[in-house]
Amino acid sequence: MQYLLTLYSDEAGWAKMSPAEQQQGVAAYTAYGEALAKAGALVGSNRLQPSATATTVRNVDGKSQVLDGPFADSKEQLGGYYLIEAPDLDSALSWASRCPGASHGVIEVRPIWKM
Amino acid sequence: MGGAPHNRTSPAPLDASLDPNLVKQNNVQSESVLPSPNSPGWKDAHATAADIARRSYGKLVAFLAARTRDVAAAEDALSEAFAAALSDWPSKGCPANPEAWLLTVARRRSIDLYRRQRNEVSTEELDMSESLEAAAAATEIPDQRLAMLFVCAHPAIEAGIRAPLMLQAVLGLDARAIASAFLTSPAAMSKRLVRAKDKIRQTAIPFRVPGRDELPVRLDTVLDAVYAAYAEGWSDPAGTDVARRDLTEEAVYLARLVAALMPDEPEALGLLALLLHAEARRPARRSASGDFIPLAEQNSRLWNSQLILEAEALLHHAGAIGAIGRYQLEAALQSAHVHRCRTGVANWQDIVQIYDALYAITASPVVALNRALAIAEISGAAAALAAMPDISADPRLAEYQPYWAARAELLARIGANRDAHHAYDIAIGLERDPAVRRFLQTRQAALPQGDS
Numbered sequence: 001m002q003y004l005l006t007l008y009s010d011e012a013g014w015a016k017m018s019p020a021e022q023q024q025g026v027a028a029y030t031a032y033g034e035a036l037a038k039a040g041a042l043v044g045s046n047r048l049q050p051s052a053t054a055t056t057v058r059n060v061d062g063k064s065q066v067l068d069g070p071f072a073d074s075k076e077q078l079g080g081y082y083l084i085e086a087p088d089l090d091s092a093l094s095w096a097s098r099c100p101g102a103s104h105g106v107i108e109v110r111p112i113w114k115m
Numbered sequence: 116m117g118g119a120p121h122n123r124t125s126p127a128p129l130d131a132s133l134d135p136n137l138v139k140q141n142n143v144q145s146e147s148v149l150p151s152p153n154s155p156g157w158k159d160a161h162a163t164a165a166d167i168a169r170r171s172y173g174k175l176v177a178f179l180a181a182r183t184r185d186v187a188a189a190e191d192a193l194s195e196a197f198a199a200a201l202s203d204w205p206s207k208g209c210p211a212n213p214e215a216w217l218l219t220v221a222r223r224r225s226i227d228l229y230r231r232q233r234n235e236v237s238t239e240e241l242d243m244s245e246s247l248e249a250a251a252a253a254t255e256i257p258d259q260r261l262a263m264l265f266v267c268a269h270p271a272i273e274a275g276i277r278a279p280l281m282l283q284a285v286l287g288l289d290a291r292a293i294a295s296a297f298l299t300s301p302a303a304m305s306k307r308l309v310r311a312k313d314k315i316r317q318t319a320i321p322f323r324v325p326g327r328d329e330l331p332v333r334l335d336t337v338l339d340a341v342y343a344a345y346a347e348g349w350s351d352p353a354g355t356d357v358a359r360r361d362l363t364e365e366a367v368y369l370a371r372l373v374a375a376l377m378p379d380e381p382e383a384l385g386l387l388a389l390l391l392h393a394e395a396r397r398p399a400r401r402s403a404s405g406d407f408i409p410l411a412e413q414n415s416r417l418w419n420s421q422l423i424l425e426a427e428a429l430l431h432h433a434g435a436i437g438a439i440g441r442y443q444l445e446a447a448l449q450s451a452h453v454h455r456c457r458t459g460v461a462n463w464q465d466i467v468q469i470y471d472a473l474y475a476i477t478a479s480p481v482v483a484l485n486r487a488l489a490i491a492e493i494s495g496a497a498a499a500l501a502a503m504p505d506i507s508a509d510p511r512l513a514e515y516q517p518y519w520a521a522r523a524e525l526l527a528r529i530g531a532n533r534d535a536h537h538a539y540d541i542a543i544g545l546e547r548d549p550a551v552r553r554f555l556q557t558r559q560a561a562l563p564q565g566d567s
Contacts, residue, residue, distance in 0.1 A: 001319050087319075087321075088319045088320065088321035089269075089271060089318045089319050089320045089321065090320070090321050090325075091321075093271070109318075110318075111317055111318045111319065
């Protein structure tokens with residue numbers, strides 16, 4: 001089974017961190033990615049630019065409506081994802097709980113819709 | 116949702132369900148003249164078939180669903196198998212191995228179902244079909260009901276639907292019966308049950324008993340769901356609503372099941388002890404006219420001594436394992452109350468101590484409330500009022516009938532009759548059971564006029 005782990009957190013937190021803390025934060029994510037890869041669980045992952053860079057598009061009456069800003073304007077924003085391979089939900093949840101993002105935000109775990 | 120046929124008598128004792136030899140005793144022999152429907156013979160045969168079917172139900176759903184993770188499909192296949200059993204067995208006699216018989220039919224139906232859904236037979240299906248084939252040939256079907264209970268109470272499943280899910284998937288209750296017990300519409304209950312089963316399948320919640328490291332937390336959710344099922348049934352203490360009265364029996368059945376499958380888990384034993392204590396006193400909770408009788412005024416000869424003995428033995432055994440927990444403490448409280456009522460020897464100090472331990476684990480305002488009432492018995496009403504939990508600390512207390520009833524009682528004891536009258540008003544306004552309401556109104560009417 002594949003699961004998508006989406007990371008939500010308060011983006012303001014990153015800017016408030018000292019360079020040393022930021023470095024430590026990045027190192028924790030790198031280590032997590034390596035652990036996933038080592039276990040053969042990593043399918044793909046990416047960190048996203050802040051939500052201020054987001055643009056939404058929706059077609060209304062045949063016309064594209066383009067708007068500045070993220071889809072949901074909430075305090076915690078989508079900041080990145082991991083696509084992982086896991087035998088069952090418990091295993092996926094266990095990977096999610098190890099992700100550094102679970103400590104400074106929240107992680108949503110969803111199975112991939114198999115076509 | 117097809118439920119298993121289940122006669123509405125008390126659940127079969129667990130030991131019988133675990134002993135395959137007992138099934139044989141229940142064999143209905145074919146007779147040269149077939150009994151006609153509705154004759155006593157036919158009814159007996161039907162009841163026996165229903166009983167065996169019911170005992171096998173959870174085992175078979177668990178076994179089928181563990182392989183496909185599709186609880187709904189397992190239930191559908193089984194309900195067809197049960198329908199076949201109920202039409203075959205009364206006239207032809209129960210098969211020597213009813214579970215294998217049911218599994219063979221259910222397996223055929225579920226493979227048909229898969230084939231209908233998809234045109235090609237996938238490798239997954241072939242695997243399933245092979246493993247089901249092998250299992251049907253075996254004389255004993257592995258019992259995966261415990262894994263099933265852990266799936267139903269998985270943290271990824273909405274907390275409020277865990278107990279209904281257990282009642283359906285393990286005991287075969289239909290959504291209508293569950294909905295009526297949980298005071299909701301059958302349509303709404305069905306929808307939530309379907310959603311939970313979809314989640315099990317789509318997210319691949321594993322059918323297994325959690326490992327040692329996770330077990331304490333995961334077992335709590337299982338026990339809490341069983342307790343919730345019992346509490347739902349208990350809230351109709353008059354026993355006028357058949358669906359809810361049955362629910363307490365079903366919950367005790369589940370508690371027996373968990374305790375039998377995890378005999379070394381003290382909290383599983385503690386929960387069963389707690390429920391048995393509550394069941395034991397049920398006959399004494401109402402007068403002949405249906406009035407509510409508080410514990411202190413109950414006729415202890417109406418209590419079921421056998422259930423109390425069983426509860427005490429369980430609690431003793433749990434205590435010997437040496438890991439205290441919420442349910443053992445709750446059962447210990449019941450045990451202490453029973454002891455006091457039977458011997459007349461006050462043990463309020465012990466009771467306060469148990470509440471202290473319980474509060475340390477749960478931090479529940481309800482525990483604090485009951486602890487205050489125990490203090491009233493030792494140090495008087497004024498001390499108890501001072502020990503009562505602060506309503507501003509937990510707003511839920513404002514809507515909790517026993518909080519206001521307790522307050523009223525204590526205020527009356529110190530002669531604050533006006534305040535007591537007011538507290539009774541709120542308690543009466545919050546109560547949904549007419550018998551309890553009558554009880555509170557009688558107490559309120561007995562208050563002297565003015566403060567003393």
